[in-house]
Amino acid sequence: MxxxxxxxxxxxxxxxxxxxxxxxxxxxxxxxxxxxxxxxxxxxxxxxxxxxxxxxxxxxxxxxxxxxxxxxxxxxxxxxxxxxxxxxxxxxxxxxxxRRQDWWSTYHDVLPEFLAPLVALEGAAAIIRAYEPFYMPGLLQTPAYARAVIESGPARLMPHEVRRRMDLRHERQRQLDQPDAPRLWAVLDESVLLRRVGGPLVMREQLEFLAAMMARSHVTVQIAPLDVTAAVGVGTGVTYLRFALTDLKDAVYIEHLTDSTFSQKPHMVEQYRDMMDRLGACALTPKETLALVRERIAAY
Incomplete structure (x- = not known):
């Protein structure tokens, strides 16, 4: 040219x-x-x-x-x-x-370096797909549930650090309230409903909140029965980000105990997208999931 x-x-x-x-x-x-x-x-x-x-x-x-x-x-x-x-x-x-500062830069004191790529880009995604084997996804946690999860982590945190991490999680959740909010599609291991994080009252509130979020048109939640997750062979939390813009490549975030893997390499992204597809196909439907969540609420 x-x-x-x-x-x-x-x-x-x-x-x-x-x-x-x-x-x-x-x-x-x-x-x-x-x-x-x-x-x-x-x-x-x-x-x-x-x-x-x-x-x-x-x-x-x-x-x-x-x-x-x-x-x-x-x-x-x-x-x-x-x-x-x-x-x-x-x-x-x-x-x-x-070259401007990202909104989350004010939380640099409590944002682990390995979590930064996910926090930085989830708000720009068109679709967020998540698989969680142990806890509710951060974007769907109540404050009390979030506190219990944060305090149970490997790091010993001061009260103000716990509060700051809770505030960060809340700010991330606010992205789902925006007019152009990404679509959230979460698959949860069945054990997430059975694990009493924070005690019965905290869990009941969390499950009620989950049911309310499922009523939103851009939030889809499925429960994967224990035999399904055993067959698919997923051992850790995974978040897959799909972007509407062709200039942004899809990404995967794989969480470990004290660090993570964030990649936009096509072969890795495709591998985890396939895993998410298989999980979604084998998991309970959203309607079946909501019925199970309500059963758990009634049990508390």
């Missing part, structure tokens, strides 16, 4: 609420820069050298790990043959947005 030919739009659809998610924007801009670089036939080292960047700076920006300053964005777009003023202006505007 010559400099005199019109450049195709950089972003083919409105980004919507994603524009307010700096982490998601970094990934989108990074993917776009990589696409433009490949189209220009350059490798990252060559770009670093020609623009006087530090080693691997181009790669870090493309991976969304490094914010893109205006001066860097302009230099990259020129190098890649993007001269359309409107396209450049749009890119610079989004680059500035991506």
């Amino acid at each position: 010559t400099s005199t030919e019109p450049h195709p739009p950089l972003f083919v659809r409105p980004l919507g609420s994603v524009e307010h998610n700096p982490t998601a924007l970094k990934l989108i801009l990074g993917a776009k820069l990589r696409e433009l670089r490949l189209r220009a036939g350059l490798d990252p080292a060559a770009v670093d050298s020609r623009l006087g960047f530090s080693r691997s700076k181009t790669s870090r920006m493309e991976l969304g790990r490094h914010g893109c300053k205006a001066v860097d964005a302009q230099a990259l777009l020129r190098l890649y043959g993007v001269h359309d003023e409107q396209a450049v202006e749009e890119f610079l505007r989004l680059a500035a947005q991506s």
